[in-house]
Amino acid sequence: MLLLAPALALSLVLSPQDDPPLSDASQECADCHSVVHPGIVADWRKSRHAHVTPKDALAKPELERRISAGNVPEHRLAVAVGCYECHAAHTEDRPDRFEHFGYAIQTIPSPKDCAVCHPAERDQYAHSKMGNAHGNLRDNPLYTLLVETSLGTQSLVDDTLNGHAATRTTENEACYGCHGTRIEVDGMRTVATDAGDIEVPNLTNWPNHGVGRINPDGSKGSCTSCHPRHSFSIEVARQPYTCGQCHLEPDVPAFNVYKESKHGNLFSTAGKHWDFDAVPWHVGRDFQAPTCATCHASLLVTPEDDLIAERTHDFGSRLWVRLFGLPYAHPQPVHGDTTSLRNADEKPLPTTFAGVPAAKGLIDAQEALTRRRAMERTCQACHGTSYAGSFFDKLEATVAETNTMTETTTQLMQRAWSAGLADPANPFDEPIERTWIESWLFYANSIRYASAMSGPDYAGFKNGWWKLSQVPRRMQELTRMLSALKR
């Protein structure tokens, strides 16, 4: 209750006359674009990039530093991080480069460009599941079949349903809306603007800002997914709404569970008084309950600046169990690129249909324990030692029980396949298959997220045990009915 509202506090400190100069090129960009796209420029003017030079950023004490580069090229040091600094950082070899009123411009700034100042974040992110989200889906034939089956149209010819594989545009706005598309340059196109016709690169699978986007320069990830342009704000990234764009029910209800948890309640009721901009982030002083970033990403310290947790952009690095079942919950993959995982049946899955984890590519028990301890240490900033320990013991029990249920529904599915009541050639298209899939993809997952973050509703009536406990009997009833119809 003693906090001064953060936005107000900052407004007393920063004022336009303190702003650093723009480079000549950026000034020229801004002069024109503040007329043709005024929202972009106005948004940027409120950003830290407009207020702080790399030189000043480098001069901060280490704990307060927001950039991880040891050095920044000389010509960038004393100017704001403006339009040209990012949109022309590496034009020498960029497919999305184009000539624009005398300047070489790259349409899509990529992690490579951000890494001029933020190389550690780029490297960590490249190792994460999120950074590899495009290929993890596209390069896995089983997942690709799921995507195509789910998103494709169907038409009726005589009595037969003909399925049509999903179009790229539909894939891009559904699965690849979050996972990220592969953007390529397909020649140039002419665009009519208020400033006359201009030639720009013709981008495929665009617009897109998914977390694992493959950029025209081949780099992976879209920093703007969580630090949306053009304010690139840490305040935005630290609030759960950002993660909550994708981590949503029914398959990944992390945000939904968080909202109904005590942590989420405190964020919703009191978060407006918290300081989401502070670096380092002081537990209890800057905020009183964690957001997603607190436990999974941010540099945390005590009010006296003692370290609690290091900053990371590999958001799974403090996680040991992968709650998201494929189809069983399993140890986290060693690397965020999971395309090479193979189960004992040579399927591109981290577990077999009997629940056995892949022999290679998943973390071992020792690493799991190390990660669990690191997460518990974060909890202990606000909770007693035995509180945190008991909490995760409970989660491990839930993982085991929900995996048992996946085993049961998978056995029922296998029997239906064996009996010729469904066709395993495409395991994703028939009603009984959909019922089976929802048992692990929706319900078991919901229960695990509910356990991990304390959301009783998602453990119970809302996509939890209430739903999961219905599946085996419904599958039995469907099986009996399909058998009868077959006779």
Added chain:
Amino acid sequence: MLLLAPALALSLVLSPQDDPPLSDASQECADCHSVVHPGIVADWRKSRHAHVTPKDALAKPELERRISAGNVPEHRLAVAVGCYECHAAHTEDRPDRFEHFGYAIQTIPSPKDCAVCHPAERDQYAHSKMGNAHGNLRDNPLYTLLVETSLGTQSLVDDTLNGHAATRTTENEACYGCHGTRIEVDGMRTVATDAGDIEVPNLTNWPNHGVGRINPDGSKGSCTSCHPRHSFSIEVARQPYTCGQCHLEPDVPAFNVYKESKHGNLFSTAGKHWDFDAVPWHVGRDFQAPTCATCHASLLVTPEDDLIAERTHDFGSRLWVRLFGLPYAHPQPVHGDTTSLRNADEKPLPTTFAGVPAAKGLIDAQEALTRRRAMERTCQACHGTSYAGSFFDKLEATVAETNTMTETTTQLMQRAWSAGLADPANPFDEPIERTWIESWLFYANSIRYASAMSGPDYAGFKNGWWKLSQVPRRMQELTRMLSALKR
């Protein structure tokens, strides 16, 4: 980050001693009602109506004006817009008029009363689908059958389910809770109050604040739906929660999609710093991401006051495709009153069951293009020209693909009707009919809203393609089962 919190800013400018005088009548209202209904009066005291006279409002530069009347009657000019100014504006011919401690009072101020100062808004709204939402439902026999079938009770007599048409009270709190009821005066009633018994008009279908309410004076609409009494705030109307009272999943998930979009994320994380009260509304300066009002209603300008979009209260006027399928997505109706639309089969629907749009009453391709360009111009305040264009190309593809799916499920439904497996006399009551209805009313609609505003979850697993792609096979399975039971 440089913004001063808007509420605070205003509190520095306005203070009670600056408030204009109340008319004698309003003063008398307030004296008494601040005791018997203190919340109403206190709410009004915080409103602009309490702080600004019509005279001052008329004196503003045109771009800053919040009233559209060229003139306001002389006796209203120098007093606050108080109780009596609205509750006695047109008592001469009002069915809801009653005598109240020496004054003639109208119970329900209507758009006619608001139009004393806001005539352009009244006229635009009267042309909108929202302003006509009551009759569009009530005066369409097909939709009325849907309402009655869905909301009615059922009782079991022997082995027969008897359906009972929904009562008016249930209709009023479900469908007509949003669409608006028809309020009529049915004599007078005596109400016991702290001030003794008083006689008031006995209102039918009341309370109700649906957007298309038919008021006792015959006017359409309830301005308080979006500018809730008694603060009548533009801040409220511009925030998505207001639209989100009705534009909700599963049939119209506009608010749900917005919340999980990047625009919604920015509103949720940073909206507390934005100025929702500014007129005109400056893109990038007053706000950094759009709300519903930004794209569909508000007067938008650049930070330098250059016009981006005119204000409108016909909220569909920048829309070209009607995403809400009946049963197919189709060109927007020319007028918000859709009761006269007829498809080629003479049904009161904008499209046939084969997907052909009505020959009359829908906008043509030229008008569609004009509207799309107007919307793109709004996008371009913050997005590049090719970005906005590609975005809506993607939407058009999604409209076509979801319409294909509606065609498939409708064909399956027609076959079931032809085979006598369901009775088309009431197409809304049997399980297989409900499955068909949900394919277009819930799932196809969700996918289109997800496409229009970038909500990948609603395009995919959450009421999107995952659900839609299940319907044809489920309908086939139901058909086989019903055939078997019939034999």
Added chain:
Amino acid sequence: MLLLAPALALSLVLSPQDDPPLSDASQECADCHSVVHPGIVADWRKSRHAHVTPKDALAKPELERRISAGNVPEHRLAVAVGCYECHAAHTEDRPDRFEHFGYAIQTIPSPKDCAVCHPAERDQYAHSKMGNAHGNLRDNPLYTLLVETSLGTQSLVDDTLNGHAATRTTENEACYGCHGTRIEVDGMRTVATDAGDIEVPNLTNWPNHGVGRINPDGSKGSCTSCHPRHSFSIEVARQPYTCGQCHLEPDVPAFNVYKESKHGNLFSTAGKHWDFDAVPWHVGRDFQAPTCATCHASLLVTPEDDLIAERTHDFGSRLWVRLFGLPYAHPQPVHGDTTSLRNADEKPLPTTFAGVPAAKGLIDAQEALTRRRAMERTCQACHGTSYAGSFFDKLEATVAETNTMTETTTQLMQRAWSAGLADPANPFDEPIERTWIESWLFYANSIRYASAMSGPDYAGFKNGWWKLSQVPRRMQELTRMLSALKR
């Protein structure tokens, strides 16, 4: 719009140098724990407990008092309410007591401890359904069967599904996550901490903060459920997110309905300007639309300090109908402990399967009217007399109509049981039984909450009449199918 942001206002009044002294013991706690659990201590430092002594609290005018004790023990009067004041209030007979660096400490402060200053709240809460939420579930054999059936795992042996009763850990994170667990001390355990090994009580069914938690000292309830530690804030308890942790769809969608209501819209759009800390709470001045607490708990006054409603922590005390059907909506129970309720069929339910309320233990018509009038008086702070009356007439009609539907689906269920198509020994496990349960537990309940707080979507397409009206025909279809399979 004239409000000063409350957080800011308070920050001008309170500053650390004004803080009262800590007791020597609490100072010692804080010195150590601010290092090992810094978040807890920092959170507490922002609390009222850190800023105001009991002596100062007692000196407030009665209407402004936040404590209900007439006296507080002498030694507590002049110090802050710190760690030791609550964690050692009643160690003389506490099972969860342990020796900790020379002090006797109780792990879990309970309502008994809070009652040193807040006895009226403890007493009211002990009478409420929330305070008795653990036993109301655990001590009712029918509800316990529902819990065990819903949350247990199932395994396949040959062709038989074997059900396994839910484990305690799963129960604790689902149903008892909200209802509260029974926490007992099972010896001591050694915990490795940064300060070396320490011995602490080994708590069963922990962690848990459900509303009806049975504490080691036998007291009922967890004050921290709604006043989460360690800021114990009234601001948090008064915001709907707190109630919204448990009162959620699909079974109790109070929070969901509130959010889409006009009241919820106003809270979401304007609540950031409201004063959630004021005692008493001034209608229209401190806030402009009600939250859950306004209507169900808080001390409400007019802007001139005239009483509108007394404070209560028996949150059902202004409620007359229990909307939550078991299986029918029915008069509220006389006491929050409902374990002794028996219907005419001697089942532990408040109504029979035919809808007849229990003869004993439910409030009578006179008490129902008294409560309805008390609630209407709250509404009338902002709404006209006939508005409030008509509103609740509508609710009563909805209760009757939804009860009719429960009667119909229950009759269909009873016929299926009679025909041997389902086994009533466990009425909670078969698909047709789940369909029946959802008709009253999810859909009828949703419609009633939608009626009580104006959420048209939940009355209609979203878990409302649209879903409810499908159940009878789906049950008929299932019955026909099960009969055919049996033959």
